[in-house]
Amino acid sequence: MRCTAPLTLALVAGVTALDFSQSHDTNSSVWSAVAKAPASASSSQLLSSRLWNRPSKRQTGWSPPSNLANALQEVWNHCMSTYSNFWGFKNYGWDQIHATGGKINVCVRWESSATITEAQRAQVASVYAAQYQKWFSWLYGYDNFPYSKIDVNVVGWAVRDKSLLQGSTAGITVYTDTDSEGAPQCSEACGRFFHQDGNYNSCPGGASAHYDQSLWLTDGWSGGAGGDWGQRIGREYFIGSLGSSNVHILLHEMGHTFGLDDFYDWLPTGQTNFIMNAGSATVITDFDGWMLRNWWNGLSRYRGWQ
Template sequence: MKRRLVWIGACLMAAFSTVAVLQSAYAATGCRVEYSVTNQWSTGFQGSITVTNLGDPINGWTLTFAFPDANQKVTQGWNAGWSQSGATVTATNAGWNGTLAPSASVNVGFTGTWSGANPSPASFALNGTTCNGTAATPSASPSSPAPTTDPWSPPSDLAGPLDRVWAHQEETYSNLYGFRNYGWDQLVANSGTVNYCVRWDSTAHVTAAQRDAVHATLQRQYQKWMDQMLDNGQGWNGWPYRQVPVKVVGWAVRDRAQLEWTDASVDVYVNNIRENAPQCGEPCGRFFHQDGNYSGCPGGAAHHYDQSLWLTAGFQGGAGGDWGQRIGSEYYMSNLSAENVHILLHEIGHTYGLDDFYDWDPTPGRGFIMKAGSATQITEFDKWMLRDFWRHLKSRYGL
């Protein structure tokens, strides 16, 4: 696996910093872009772009850049609408991330193809303004109101139900505060990334294109939960991560011939059967090594996995926990382009400690993703349940 990080600026300094001021009579503009190749193999790669607004507030954005090589092509992406004409790539905000406050950032990602060479783009533009890398002079518009001193400010009609949910968890979880392998713990241990193994519990074959789509869909759905921890691109209540890269480091399968690729972009585990299903090696799994000791993992800690995406043929419904998520392989593969893979979203919620609601409903008639079958996307109530977990656990991380 190769990883590259490129800071785009007017010139490349030892500290990767640049200086520029762009302004108009009506609004100050300025932006910074961080471009990285987070994974690369013989014919494809995964790119990540973080854009930071260094000017006045933006409501609606378009990012443009040009690939230096004619063989570099975007095949699919997330967190933005993607298109490519010749060498020029355009990413337009999604419906939920179009507003960028001053100093706020947004992360977008894509998978692409290449051959011969895979150089980084030389420059980027946000809404037509070249991103040169440092803060612009602020305009004379009124300053934003100071943030509230108490970050716990859910909608008033949700405050009571949220209190009841937390009280219920305190009563029913056997080790609510002492458990140390929530998704929160995994993210902090990895400095804001999460590694996955795909347990391919099916006899179907998987092409390289399908593999990449499996990865991209997982990234897109995972980020939907992470975005609930942001307000205008900034972390809520000390949340330190704007974008959480999801890295699929391994696939587990019964028969290597089922995987129709020959590149070494992921580790492949063959016929390592646990729970009557293929599993990536236990020496590499956080579930089995919560002390972080991966000395027995081939390739070391970089090849460890925190969670498993367990895709089982004929499986109905789902399951989730600190070990990962299990859903039907047919369901997942038929929803690779879906905006919301709602069963997966529900199960990721369990990884972060959120409860099931089969026997009671704190918001009768409203529906939310953690009440199975009542919603197909993350709701405001889900968001504040997630935030409630964070505010109760964050002190363990010194934040």
């Protein structure tokens, strides 16, 4: 996340969104390096995850493991000094789940001429939600986090033509809106990014039909992008990853939605392989999880949520 020099992404005519990821995320060569990284967590990482990920009793306050504490402080200090509106920005993923009481509604932007079956759409929703749960498992039961389960639901699809959605579309809203560049766009009237005051009176169906984030799947897109508006990754990459446990580019971009930074120009002491260091890991590591916890610990107190 670099609020001082953001990459902007067009959503609808005349509107741009702040992109929390650096432009390097869109470079496919960054992600090809992950082939040299471990495909899964090591046994020591898994043991550490069992010890630290889901506390046996509820913890309050900031109590990271000693081998990560200094590096975590370096990251926090770096974010505080480089984000242009660290505390004042009010649309982090944290703000979104606070507003909804622990839910994330997602609209898929299908920037493709390919058809997609009803079964594939169900897989998209399931795999997307599973990736978010990998992050949220670090929060359940930790430091007065108020939710034991954050529901992640796909509530809409934006397409060039409704015929691309094969089978029944019951239970979702289908949009044929486009942004200023002609890409399929979920309705502005129903989007959290456009209505951060929570007023969805102009959305057909009202607040219950709103979406908080977009999953933007684009043909031929290399790499990814992420921010308060959601995540953008390649359509072919994501559909090809539906059988995978860890969709690592998506995991990285989801981290940006919740404020986590990139590490293209520096690394914290003693840390080299973790999901937010693009191309260095395919799983959320202990260090990633504790960075997320650091955000909850700091932001929840500043916002008065605990």
